[in-house]
Amino acid sequence: MKNPRAQLLDQLNAYALAYPLEAATAHRFIDFASEHEDAFLRSCLSGHVTGSAFIVDPTMTRTLLVHHRKLD
Secondary structure, three states, X not given: OOXXXXXXXXXXXXXXXXXXXXXXXXXXXXXXXXHOOOOOOOOOOOOOOOOOOOEEXXXXXXXXXXXXXXXX
């Protein structure tokens, strides 16, 4: 099984190929994850990789928004 960072890099590269208009953004993440072995840890001072999701009610009329206090 690949390590999480290698999996992320594979997925980002595939995303960049599938969505060429967003490739520049994907490559910024690729560069960051490639340069930081601790890219998933909060101790990485320049930032860290996290997951995000939209939570939407079944009627698709309400969403949950969580404010990131540190990044405002």
